Amino acid sequence: MFDRHQAGEQAVLVHIDFPQENAREDQQEFEMLVSSAGVNSLTVLTGKRDSPHPKFFVGSGKAQEIAEAVRSFEADVILFNHALTPAQEKNLEALCECRVIDRTTLILDIFAQRARTHEGKLQVELAQLKHMSSRLIRGWTHLERQKGGVGLRGPGETQLETDRRLLRERMHNIGKRLEKVEKQRMQGRRLRQRSELPTVSLVGYTNAGKSTIFNRITDADVYAADQLFATLDPTLRKLKIKDVGRIILADTVGFIRHLPHDLVAAFKATLTETREAHLQLHVVDISDERRADNMAQVAHVLEExxxxxxxxxxxxxxxxxxxxxxxxxxxxxxxxxxxVWLSARANIGMELLSQALSELLATEIVKYSLKIPPRAGKLRGTLYELDCIAEEHFDDEGNCLMEIKMPLREWNRLIKAPESEIEAFIEH
Incomplete structure (x- = not known):
């Protein structure tokens, strides 16, 4: 029912230039998408049109050229750098006698390969089902026939109608499961909000280096590679920033121009980490010639x-x-x-990022002199964990005399903790 790529498949790529900005795609990015999907590119056919052809998307002459290239290179699949209608896909498949995959299906396929968490897999499957539901018939006309045979006569339901009904049921079931997962995610989010930890979210165009930055400043091992959509599922880590205390850093899926709407809708729950962050770190590949356009695309998705x-x-x-x-x-x-200008891969300027975060997130800093008796050793351990001790020594009676400095937010959290007793130890 679904067209999935197999590793090492041989593909003919098709890229058409249009004068309208909203219809234009990037050929270099398309080739990176194909490589990320694990497909081998045999040749790239390019052309120019003022508007898509209603039957083949490309002109009839270019369609014949594509068919000849498929036969010449013995290709397994044709990949278009554009969104095609179901009718255009069906017509091209009939002419070329080869599978035809458009840009949207290609992106969905990459997401399906990269999803690791239960929620991510459900979201990708839901987006695939929505996209593919209008493409069930494709070139297979037998789906239009009614089921026959003993025990199957009567309902008058065609095989196509049956498949569509099964799709609707599957989409409904996935939707209910995603609602349950979202409730669990919201519960975790409420706990973080209750602990008053600020959240910082990494956003940016795909392959801008978000995961490499995330790994550098958190010592995490999130998968990072020089390919599109290396990260799909969100990853959250606690991080300690000078004069701020602990924060939550979230690494999220990268954006891309003309991101399929079904994917945006499906991943809204995941992207909530971005919507509810205290600060966004917009990561840009400053060496990319298309950086201005990429930044505009990120701004568009953030608005969505x-x-x-x-x-x-x-x-x-x-x-x-x-x-x-x-x-x-x-x-x-x-x-x-x-x-902040830096290089995460070369580990250049990362200390400047920590400095900028400290300046942007820092709240009022409180300072206290404490006299902690020997019986409150657990509190002393807690203060060491918070890394807030500026000076410490002991008197003749074994009391710990210390100077502490911490963000007001951390102090308020500490005095609210049960059995902390810290206010009783403040030296006035």
Missing amino acids: IEADDIPQLLICNKIDNLADVAPRIDRDEFGKPIR
Whole structure:
């Protein structure tokens, strides 16, 4: 029922240039998508049109050229860098006698390969089912016939109608399971909000280097590779920032131009980490010639998921690919950090990112002198875990005399903890 790529499949690629900006796609990005899907590119056929042809998307002459290329290269599949209608796919398959996959299906296939968590797999399957439901018939006309034979006569339901009904039931079941997963995610989110930990979300175009930055500053082992959609499922880690305390850092799926709407809808639950963050780190591959367009596409997706009003820090990544660009922090007229120039892969300028985070997230810092008796050793251990002790020594009676410095948020959390007794030990 679904067209899935097999590793090592041989493909003919088709890329058409259109004058309209909203219909234009990037050929280099398309070739990276094909490589990320594990498909081998045999040849790339290009052309220009003012508008798509209603029957073949391309002109009839170009359609014949594609068919000849399929036979010449013995290709397994034709990949289009554009969204095709079901009718256009069916007509091209009949002419070329070969499977035809459009850009949307290709992206869905990559997501299906990369999904690791239960929720991610459900979301991808739901998006695939929605996209494929209108493409069931394709070239297989036998699906239009009614079922026959002993025990099957009577309902008058064609095989196609049966399959569509089964699809609707499967989509409904997945939707109910996703609702349950979302409730669990919301519960975890409420616990984080109750603990008052600020959340910082990494956003950006796919392959901008988000996961590499995430791994650098959290010592995590999130899969990072020079390919599109290396990260699909969100990853959250606790991180300690100077003068801020603990924060939550979230690594999320990368965006891409003309991201399928079904995918945006399916991943809204996952992208909630981005929508409810205190700060977004917008990671940009500064060495990419298309960086301005990529940034505009990210802004468009953030607007779609209603996350465009959250404070943002621009991370200009991959400066090691440019000549004479040094790591630095750019500031606005008030001295507030607005851009950080670094290279996560080469580990250049990462300390500047921590400095910028500290400045943007820092709240009021409190300082106290404490006299902690020997019986409160557990509290002393807690203060060491919070890394807030500036100075410490012991008096003749065994009391621990210490100077502490921590964010007000951490202090409020500490005094609310049961049996902390810390306020009783403050030296006035």
